[in-house]
Amino acid sequence: MARTDRLMRLMDVLRRLTPPVTAARLAEETGVSPRQLYRDIATLRAGGALIDGEAGLGYTLTEDPALPPQSFSRLEIEALHLAVQSLGRIGDDDLTDAGQAALARIIATLPERQSQQALHAIMHSFSNQPERAPAQIELALLRDACWQEQAIQITYTDLKGDQTQRVIWPLGLSYSERSLMLLAHCRLRMDHRVFHVNRISAAEVTGDSFRPRRAALVRDYLQVRRHYPPAATKQYQGDLE
Template identity: 75%
Template sequence: MARTDRLMRLMDALRRLPGPVTAARLAQETGVSPRQLYRDIATLRAGGALIDGAAGLGYTLTEDPALPPQSFSRLEIEALRLAVEALAGIGDEDLVRAGRDALARIVATLPERQARQAMHAIMRCFLQAPDRAAPQVDLALIRAACWDEQALLIDYLDLNGAKTHRVIWPLGLSYSDQSLMLLAHCRLRMDYRVFHVNRIAAASLTGDSFRPRRVALVRDYADAHREHVQAARR
């Protein structure tokens, strides 16, 4: 591995992993021997990186505004560009715009050579705009309720045409070119439900919080779904 790429991976590991990170873990992340890892730590420090710690104690990167921006490999740049382009085939207008704005800010911080690579990526995504009914409610409200773990009161029309008025704990959105779904814990049924967002006729915040239960609820749902799939395959 080239020295520049190796140092870049080390900086990325220090930024990404909760500190202090042991030398053994950093050596594993960067694919070098512990001896080489210590030399790379010294090189980064000599270049201005503020890295606290020592052998046997672990290392923690203290971010410094004087440090150069994070760098990316060419494949990582291509992957980011492709992911943002793919949003046009599944995401709503606000989400697509946010992805493009974020990518533009990332590209603006890259070294000149990598910025040129981002502008001339070889991987492209030509998906058309999603073929699905537009939502009747404000998606910004739905997303905020998920992020803030706030209960929603919704009017919902199910696939059988039945109308219901219920309180839900919104957990996350699932995007595809055919549908936009909302995973939630329904307080009416006291169970998990997946709602078609375009069938939600109205939505409002109740003022009730279910924090900090969202992560555990999503994990439990994923475990139950995985067990269901495995049982169906037997």
């Protein structure tokens, strides 16, 4: 792991966990040896982070100069909590962990009164919806391919039960409690398609880039959807696969 990434992860753990955090716990959470952890603590302190404590007692992050003070209303704090909670139902584990880490980073910058409000939120999100079918592939691969504008080859079973292999240009992911959908430009059909992610049984990055065509392709798709009523779009080639 790169040094910068390692130090950022250590700061995230110090913000997230209830202080004081033992060196053993910090080393376990960051995946480094105790000796490396002590060196990283020293590096952060040299960089201006105020970290109280020592080996055997545990560590507490009392001030993080990388995060300037900021303020939110009580309703804004509750909204952030609800948004992160919803990731547990509609997102995958990596996305949920990222949301929780981001919220912890925000809370670490709040004044004490607002920090206490964030820790005792009154609004909670519940759902009785059935869980959606799990993905068969790594979702990180799809997200990275979308961000990097890289073509991927997939093995896909459509709604009729027919299996095909095709190359697609992934454009974006749509999350909900019942489904996870992938919008892409299918090179087999030479048109837009919306794929059920749980029906993709294999995916591999081809190494071919479709940059910088993503923005134009998404714009074309949205324009078509705006000009066709929902019933009519079922006859359009860019409908669900």
